[in-house]
Structures are given as structure tokens and as C-alpha cells.
Amino acid sequence: MFRAILTVAFVAALCGVCPAGEPTSIRLAPIQKVYINNNRALEVNDQVFFPLMAWLQDAKNFQFVRACGMNTVAGYWPKSSGTRDVTEYIELVRKAGLYGVMPYHEGLKGHPALLGYIHDDEPDLPHQVSDAEIVPDKSLKINPRTPLWRIVDGVTHTWSVLDPLQGASITIRLPKPVTAESVAVWLTISKGLPVAKQVSFAADGREVLKVELANKSGQQKFLLPKPVTFKELTFTVHSTYPNEHDWGSVGEIEAFDSQGKNVVLSPPRQEPRMMPDKVMEKYRSMKASDPSRPVFMTLTGYFHPHFQKWTDQQRQSLYPHYIKATDIVGYDIYPIYGWNKPEWIHLVYEATGQLVEMAGKRPVYAWIETSKGSQWTGPLEKQKDVTPAHIRAQVWMAICNGATAIGYFTHVWQPAYSQFGVPEENRKALAEINAQITRLATAILADAPRRRVAIKAEDDTQLALLARQHDGALYLFAVNYDQRMRTARATISVEGLPEGSEVTVIDESRTIKAEQGRFGDVFAPLGVHIYRIVL
DSSP, X not given: OHHHHHHHHHXXXXXXXXXXXXXXXXXXXXXXXXXXXXXXXXXXXXXXXXXXXXESOOGGGHHHHHHTTOOXXXXXXXXXXXXXXXXXXXXXXXXXXXXXXXXXXXXXXXXXXXXXXEOSSOTTOEEEEOOOEEXXXXXXXXXXXXXXXXXXXXXXXXXXXXXXXXXXEEEXXXXXXXXXXXXXXXXOOXXXXXXXXXXXXXXXXXXXXXXXXXXXXXXXXXXXXXXEEEEEEEEEEXXXXXXXXXXXXXXXXXXXXXXXXXXXXXXXXXXXXXXXXXXXXXXXXXXXXXXXXXXXXXXXXXXXXXXXXXXXXXXXXXXXXXXXXXXXXXXXXOTTTTTSOGGGTHHHHHHHHHHHHHHTTSOEEEEEEOOOOOSSXXXXXXXXXXXXXXXXHHHHHHHHTTOSEEEEEOOBOSXXXXXXXXXXXXXXXXXXXXXXXXXXXHHHTSBOOSSOEEEEESSSOXXXXXXXXXXXXXXXXXXXXXXXXXXXXXXXXXXXXXXXXXXXXXXXXXXXXXBTTEEEEEEOTTOEEEEEEEO
């Protein structure tokens, strides 16, 4: 018992909360060493540590981070909090009583608040890459958000900006000669923008067609006087239907051969933001310079086939190589904040399990949404609320399927940008959730029991269970992760559980009397229960 009290007291001191879960002025112990144990958990100074992270925060928000029970901040951007670089920022982290997971910097080595380093965010994020070579006239201003290759990508509802439109000229360079019998232009019509009127086409520098376009959207196709073979096709706007702006856009340029094939078509392909080999180079460099700290890496959730961002072959090729380039791996899926789909909440459970399986002996963490206010899901009034129940369920979905750290995404863009835009009721929930995790960290990160343990609903409601043996007791962490928001009557089976055993339901002021080898309980939609059984 004395050892258990000492353990709880150390975790409380390490994580800045008292055993009851209330914030205190206690600061995290200076880090002397960090390593990963056999349970895929972090140990700091030879004691297990459960990171509860906030992403990319100005120092003015550290008070909110701590009030919500988090113990770590991750990420840094140049001159954040008025600092010169990350070495000054980590000092602010230390003074706030927090740990930091920071981008690598030589000056961070051995810092007592440095929990680990972190790769650039989401290296697996897909973006479109084109092999098309589109050469603009020197007078054009290039808009990187509407790359010129869109003008030959085959997607007629996208466009390329030509600024100014009057006199704009671009040249499509091809890898080998092609022959065309006709050409076409897809115009775009937008309020306030001019529209191309008189245009010409030149094949290898020689004009082959000059036409006047109608002031309308859609394809306008023209037969050439005779078939033309070329490697370069130049499109020039000689006059426009004027409007209030100088810049305009063109949707697509096409050239067709005798079989009707578009010979200038160049569809883009998807590639990750950074290929695994480049990530591995950075990892090796960091580890060679400072092997004393682990390296974190956050992936998107696109390793889950639900999103269909990559083919099965691409997923199987990319993700094992990303994971080799880090010590600790996490992901972000925000069902409500990111997609406005509460019915996707089960993806947090599934994705955690998939990443745990791929990660092997590496710790896994999940970033959890904390509010609405996204920039991706439409106007604020149409966004669905992220409730305390959603947050709590997602946290325990991740933990029950193997996460040994949790991160929280707190940024909002609506109604105004804030790095810590968490509504008050959700802040209160975060404080309660994180206090509970901190208090139970040694149990959550303990060994799995040797006895068989299982959970099953009377119907097909999806329930998850994590079992851990700690300090003479069996701890069971369970969550109803069913997206159908169903109440479930559950049976929890525990091998060797004597009839009449008392099951304590932690933080619920109740106990359950067990039958032989099992006990029952009710789970509300997204409900979470934590049980302790002395055996």
C-alpha cells in the first residue's frame, strides 16, 4: 500500500496534479532521461509518464493548457511567443511547468523540459503533383494556389489564374511530338472577372489558329485548318470581355488527334508531402545528433482505408516506411471538427488499433478534437457540436485500443481564430478526463493480465475493453464506441473471478457484485466505465 501511495504521489508531482485530480502548483520534474519500456510507454526518470499534449500553443495559452490537465506542448513555429528560436521557447515551456516535444535544434540537447523531438507535421498528407510543363509569359503573375498545370489536368471545373488576362500567354511543352486536328478552350465565368475573347494557338512558335470566343462557360472547340504536329502549343489571349478586375482564369485547354484523344492531357498524381526516404534521412540525423530523446511523428489518418486517399498498395508501401523513421507515432482524425460527421467517431478506435499493429513496439498517440469552429466544414452555424461526451469517448477509444499518449487539437478558425478555442464546458471536461488519466497512468501503462478478459454486449453494439494488472488489482477500462449511439447491456468476463467479488466502478461511487467469472453493466451511448477488482 505504501508503494502504491508513493507511485501515485510521484505521478501527481510529475504531471502537475494532486491525487484527487485538482490542479496544483507542483511542476514537472526536470528530465534526466527518457526511454520507451516494454509496454510501449514512455518513462521519464525511470517512472512511467502519460503525455497529454496540446498542439502549437503560444506561451500566453500555457495557463489554459495546464488548467485543462495537459502536461506537454508539442510543436513550435518561428518567433512564437516573441521568441528568437525554439531554445527560448522551451524555456517558457519549462517555466510554465510543462514538457515540450519540439522540432530538432542543436541548442535543445539535454534541456530539462525536452521530452522529445518531432518531425514536420503529416509527412503523408497527399498533394497533387503534375509532370506537365506549362511555361508562362514573363508578364504573368503566378498564383501558386491555382497552378498552371490545372489547365491540362482533364478536370474542367478547376482553373488556372492568368494575371493579367489581357495579353496572357502560356506554352504547353510536351515530352514528344503529337499531332492534333482540333483544339478547345474551357472558359470560366466568375463575378467581377474578365473573360478571354480573341485567342490564338501557335504550334512550335507558328500561329495555326486565331478565333473569337463566346462569353460563356464550357467547352468551345475549333477544327484546325489542317493537322499540325508539335512539341509546344502556345495559347495567347489577345483581347477580353472586360470586367472590374484585370486577372481572369481558364478552365482547360485541349488538343485532339484524329481519334478524338486529347494529346495535351496530363492528369496529376498524388504524392505525400514528404516521401518516407526523406523522413528517414531527418530521423537518422536527429538520432545521430541526440540519441537521448525519442522522436515523435504525427501522420494523417489516411492509413485507414475508410478515407480512400491511397490505394491498398500505396498504404502498404508508404506507412511501414514512415513508422521506421520515428520512435513514437501518432495520427489525427477529427470526425466532427474535420468532417462534421459524428457517425464517424468509431474511426478513432479503429485507426488507433491499426496504427498500434503497424507500430510494433513503438508508442502510439492520437490527436483528439475539442470543439467546433473548423475552417473545413462550412459556416459555423452548420457545424455540429463537439461535446464533452464526444471528447471523453474518443480519448478512451484510443487508450482502449493501445494509445499510450493523447494529444488535443484546440485551434479554431470560426467565429475568430484562436489557438485555444475550447468552450468552457469542454475545458471542464478536459480537466476531468486528464486528471483521471494522470491519476490512473500507472495502471493504464501497466502489464496486461495473464487471465482472459472480454466484454460483449447483448446485441451487436460495439464495445472496447483494455485490461491491466497493477499493484495487486485488475483494472478494466471500457468504452461504448458504437456510432449508432445505442445503449448497451454488457457482460464483462474475467477468468477466475469468484462469485460475489466486489467490482469498484472508479469515480462513480458505486460497486457491482460479480457472478462466477463475470459481471454486468450498462453503457450509455459513448459511455465510459473504469473498474477495479482486487484479486
